[in-house]
Amino acid sequence: MIAVVLAGGKGLRLWPESRQTRPKQLCKFVNGKSMLDHTIDRLMTAGSSRVIIITNDSLLPGINELVQQRSDKEKIEILSEPEGKNTAPAVGLVLTRYYGEGEDEILGFFPADHHVLDTEAFIDSVQRACMAAQNGHLATIGISPSRPETGYGYIEKTKWEIGEIPGVFSVNSFCEKPDPETANSYLASGSHMWNAGIYISQAKTLCDQFKTHLPEIYEKLILGFDKYIDSYPLLPEISLDYGVAEKSDSMAVVPANFGWCDLGNWNALAEIYLPDLKNNVCNGNDVLLIDSNNCIIKQTEKTIVLFGVDNLLLVESEDLVLVADRNRAQDIREIVEFLQEKKRFDLL
Structure with missing residues (x-):
C-alpha cells in the first residue's frame, strides 16, 4: 500500500495552538510529537511502501521541515495543492500519478490529525481493507461508536460480509451528523459506525469512480499532473465522501475499534488524556x-x-x-x- 496523508486542514477549532502556519497536524499534543509525525509512524508500521503527504503551498515550509528531520524521509513525498479544494480534488492529484500505468497500486487515504491508541488493531483493519480493495472495492474503515456522538457522520453496514474476507461488510448508507435522539438510535443499532474519513482502493477503482461520479475532476486528472495543477482553480470544492463514497455501489466497510479519536476541538483532549x-x-x-x-x-x-x-x-x-x-x-x-x-x- 502507498499511504496518502491528507494534511491540508486548518484546525480552526484548536486555536490558539493551531495557527495558519502551524495547523493542528503540526502541533505536538501527544508525547512531544506532531499529529503528522504520529500518523506517518503508524502508516510505516502498517507496512506502507511509501507515504505521500498532500498539503497546500502555505503549509509547505513547515511540512518540509518536519519531513527533513525524519530518518525515513527518502520514503516520503510531498505534493502541494495550489489552493485548498477539499478531499476529492486532493485525491485526484494523487491519481494523476497512477492513471494508465500503476493502476493496480493500492492507495490508502488517511487524515493527518487522528489519534490511535491500538496500533496493532489499526494495522489489522487496514490489512482487511486492503484485501477488499484488491477485490475491486472502495474500502473504508468505520469506528465502532462508544457514545451517541452528534459531531461525526455515520456509516451503516449491512448484515452481510463480502466474499471470503472476514470482518468486511457491504455499506447500506452514509448518514449525516445526527441529532441526539438519532445518535442514540445509531448506538443501539449495532450497525452504525463513525465515519473516520479513511479510504483504501486500487488506483483503477478510484479512477473509475471519479469517471462515473466526478467527471469534471476525472477529465482533468487524465491529462497528467502539470495540466491538473493548472486547472485546479476550476475544480469543484467537494469531499471524497460526498463526491464519490456516498454514490458508489462498490463500497465496503471494515468495522474497527482501535482507540480512535478525531482531534477536532479542545474537548477531544478528554479522549487522549x-x-x-x-x-x-x-x-x-x-x-x-x-x-x-x-x-x-x-x-x-x-x-x-x-x-x-x-x-x-x-x-x-x-x-x-x-x-x-x-x-x-x-x-x-x-x-x-x-x-x-x-x-x-x-x-x-
Whole structure:
C-alpha cells in the first residue's frame, strides 16, 4: 500500500495552538510529537511502501521541515495543492500519478490529525481493507461508536460480509451528523459506525469512480499532473465522501475499534488524556486545580492555578491565553473569524 496523508486542514477549532502556519497536524499534543509525525509512524508500521503527504503551498515550509528531520524521509513525498479544494480534488492529484500505468497500486487515504491508541488493531483493519480493495472495492474503515456522538457522520453496514474476507461488510448508507435522539438510535443499532474519513482502493477503482461520479475532476486528472495543477482553480470544492463514497455501489466497510479519536476541538483532549476524578483534563506539567470541575487546560510555560471554576477551557500558547466556556469548544472558530474581521492577523 502507498499511504496518502491528507494534511491540508486548518484546525480552526484548536486555536490558539493551531495557527495558519502551524495547523493542528503540526502541533505536538501527544508525547512531544506532531499529529503528522504520529500518523506517518503508524502508516510505516502498517507496512506502507511509501507515504505521500498532500498539503497546500502555505503549509509547505513547515511540512518540509518536519519531513527533513525524519530518518525515513527518502520514503516520503510531498505534493502541494495550489489552493485548498477539499478531499476529492486532493485525491485526484494523487491519481494523476497512477492513471494508465500503476493502476493496480493500492492507495490508502488517511487524515493527518487522528489519534490511535491500538496500533496493532489499526494495522489489522487496514490489512482487511486492503484485501477488499484488491477485490475491486472502495474500502473504508468505520469506528465502532462508544457514545451517541452528534459531531461525526455515520456509516451503516449491512448484515452481510463480502466474499471470503472476514470482518468486511457491504455499506447500506452514509448518514449525516445526527441529532441526539438519532445518535442514540445509531448506538443501539449495532450497525452504525463513525465515519473516520479513511479510504483504501486500487488506483483503477478510484479512477473509475471519479469517471462515473466526478467527471469534471476525472477529465482533468487524465491529462497528467502539470495540466491538473493548472486547472485546479476550476475544480469543484467537494469531499471524497460526498463526491464519490456516498454514490458508489462498490463500497465496503471494515468495522474497527482501535482507540480512535478525531482531534477536532479542545474537548477531544478528554479522549487522549485521562480526566481526573472531577473530570478535569490537563495537558501540561504545572497545573494546580482547587475546587474546580470539568475543565480542560493546555499549559505550556506558566504555572496555571484554577480555583472554584467549572466548565472552563484554558489554553496557554506562546503569545496569548484563551479562556472560554468548555461547552463552546465547538465554536472556537468564531474567534478566528472575529480576529480576521478585526485584522488581528498577528494572532492567526
